[in-house]
Each structure stands twice: as C-alpha cells, then as structure tokens.
Amino acid sequence: MTVHERPDDAADAGPPALRLPFDVAELDRRPIRTERLRLRPLATADADDVWEYQSLPEVLRYIPWPERDRDQAREHTETRAACRRLADDGDAVFLAMALVGEPSTTDAAPGRTRGDRVVGDIMLRLASSAHARLEVGWVVHPDFHGRGLAAEAAAATLDLAFGRLVAHRVVAHLDARNAASARLCERLGMRREATLVEEEWNDGEWQDTASYGVLRREWRALRAGRA
Ligand SMILES: CC(C)(COP(=O)(O)OP(=O)(O)OC[C@H]1O[C@@H](n2cnc3c(N)ncnc32)[C@H](O)[C@@H]1OP(=O)(O)O)[C@@H](O)C(=O)NCCC(=O)NCCS
Numbered sequence: 001m002t003v004h005e006r007p008d009d010a011a012d013a014g015p016p017a018l019r020l021p022f023d024v025a026e027l028d029r030r031p032i033r034t035e036r037l038r039l040r041p042l043a044t045a046d047a048d049d050v051w052e053y054q055s056l057p058e059v060l061r062y063i064p065w066p067e068r069d070r071d072q073a074r075e076h077t078e079t080r081a082a083c084r085r086l087a088d089d090g091d092a093v094f095l096a097m098a099l100v101g102e103p104s105t106t107d108a109a110p111g112r113t114r115g116d117r118v119v120g121d122i123m124l125r126l127a128s129s130a131h132a133r134l135e136v137g138w139v140v141h142p143d144f145h146g147r148g149l150a151a152e153a154a155a156a157t158l159d160l161a162f163g164r165l166v167a168h169r170v171v172a173h174l175d176a177r178n179a180a181s182a183r184l185c186e187r188l189g190m191r192r193e194a195t196l197v198e199e200e201w202n203d204g205e206w207q208d209t210a211s212y213g214v215l216r217r218e219w220r221a222l223r224a225g226r227a
Contacts, residue, residue: 012215012216016129016130016168018126018129018132018167019165019166020087020126020129022086022087024084024085024093025041027040027095032156032159032160034155035152036099036100036149037098037099037100037149037153037156039095039096039097039122039156040095040096040098041084042080042081042095042118042121043081044078046096047074047077047106048107049104049106049117049118050073050077050118050121051070051073051077052105052141053119053141054068055070056141058142059139062174062177062178062181063139080121086124086126087126089128089129090126091125092124092125092126094121094122094123095122095123095153096118096121097120098117099116099117099118099149100116104116104117104118119140119141119144120140120144120149120150121138122136122154122157123135123137123138124160125137131169132168132169133167133168133169133170133171134167134169134171135170135171136154136158136170136171137172138150138154138181138184151184151188154184154188158170158219159223162220168215168216169213169214169216170213170214170219171211171212172185172190172213173212174210175207175209176195176207176208177207177208178210186212189219189222189227190212190213191212191213191214192211194211195208195209195211196209196211
C-alpha cells in the first residue's frame with residue numbers, strides 16, 4: 001500500500017487545514033483524561049505547584065526560563081495562564097498536567113479539598129498557520145520523572161494537535177544536550193531531523209539545538225500500530 005492510499009492520508013497531501021482559532025475553554029469544560037493525568041488549561045491558581053518545579057536549577061537547565069523569585073514565578077504563571085487561544089503565529093497555550101489523586105501543594109480554601117497536583121505542563125505553540133505546523137514543549141517535576149508521565153501527556157497533546165487542530169506537522173526544538181527530552185521525542189516516534197550547530201549561546205558556550213518532527217500521517221500510523 002502506498003503512503004496515499006488511505007483516505008486520511010490522501011487528505012494529508014492536500015493544503016493546510018488547521019482548525020483555528022483554538023480556545024482552551026474547550027478543555028476547561030472537558031479536560032483531556034489520560035491514564036493518570038488530567039490535562040487542562042494552566043491556571044493562575046496553579047502557581048504554587050508550578051513553583052515547586054520552576055524553582056529547581058535542574059529544571060531550568062535546558063529551558064529558556066531565567067531564575068525567578070517566587071513573586072516573579074507567580075507572575076510568569078499568570079502570564080502563561082492568560083495565553084488561551086491559538087489564532088496567530090507565535091500564539092501558545094499551556095496545559096497543566098494534573099496528576100489525579102496526588103494532593104496539590106496549594107492550600108485549599110476552608111471547607112474545600114485540595115485539587116490534583118500539577119506536576120508539569122505542556123506547551124502547544126502555533127509555529128505556522130500557513131503550513132499547519134505546531135510546536136510542543138514540556139516540563140515535569142523531577143520527583144515525578146521517569147514514570148512515563150511526560151510521554152503520556154505529550155501523546156495526548158499530539159492527539160489534540162493532529163486530531164482536533166489538524167496540524168500537518170508537529171515539531172520540538174531542544175538543547176542537544178538534553179538527553180531526557182531527546183529520548184522523550186524518540187519514544188513518541190518523533191524523528192530527529194536536524195542538529196543545528198552552535199545555534200544558541202547558553203551557559204557560557206555555544207550550544208547545538210536538536211530538531212524533531214512528526215507528520216500527521218505518521219502519528220496516525222503510530223497510533224494504529226502501523227509504524
Ligand atoms: C524531559 C522531561 C519532560 C521528561 O519527563 P519524564 O516524565 O521523566 O519522561 P518520561 O518518564 O515520559 O520518559 C520518556 C522517555 O525518556 C527517557 N528518559 C527520562 N529521563 C531521562 C534521562 N534523564 N536520560 C535519558 N532518558 C531519559 C525515559 O526512559 C523514556 O524513554 P523510554 O520509554 O525509552 O524508557 C523531564 O526530564 C523534564 O522536565 N526535564 C526538565 C525540563 C526540560 O528540560 N524540558 C524540555 C525542554 S526542551
């Protein structure tokens with residue numbers, strides 16, 4: 001069977017058809033449920049949980065976030081929580097990875113139970129509407145690393161990107177030294193397409209950037225166990 005014989009594959013060969021705008025209010029109403037997580041829009045009320053990982057140097061190592069104090073970090077979470085729509089190139093939305101049954105570090109209001117703890121978050125960015133390209137990024141609290149949580153959240157986010165949004169291609173760009181993130185891309189079935197040599201000046205030296213990508217038809221084949 002050739003690559004374009006399935007009806008969906010043939011549609012993929014057609015022009016870009018991103019379904020925009022995308023408003024995360026959809027996910028307030030109906031969060032994405034995975035085996036262990038609820039993926040829903042990041043909220044200002046998540047600032048304490050986010051601080052638990054955002055304040056750690058090992059988390060910041062490969063993320064383009066400066067060190068922030070607690071107030072600055074709260075503002076940063078507020079700013080990201082206010083990003084709720086994909087409409088124009090450069091727009092991003094942020095999904096909280098709420099671990100079901102893990103109590104939040106945030107104090108609950110009297111008489112209310114604490115929510116599920118936000119142990120990480122996922123970014124979905126509109127890289128190019130003309131070319132139906134989205135970019136993903138991720139972060140998980142180190143206490144929860146190595147449990148497959150990033151893979152679980154990222155797979156659901158790729159389903160969203162290729163399904164609801166009809167992206168043609170999803171990419172991830174990472175510091176080439178970031179072995180965990182590279183391995184995550186590979187586990188998801190993303191292809192390492194380029195190493196951009198000395199693309200950024202970080203930590204007092206020029207660093208390479210690794211670029212990963214996956215196409216909609218490839219993701220569908222992976223999900224169907226065809227790849
Ligand atoms: C990258 C990151 C999100 C992965 O989160 P995670 O929940 O630990 O990832 P998972 O448990 O889903 O593991 C995914 C794959 O990566 C592998 N992996 C995880 N940590 C790793 C490490 N330190 N070195 C090598 N591989 C690693 C896992 O073994 C798994 O591969 P496998 O299925 O072949 O075993 C996490 O390490 C992180 O938040 N890092 C700091 C922030 C960051 O750098 N973000 C990325 C910026 S581009």
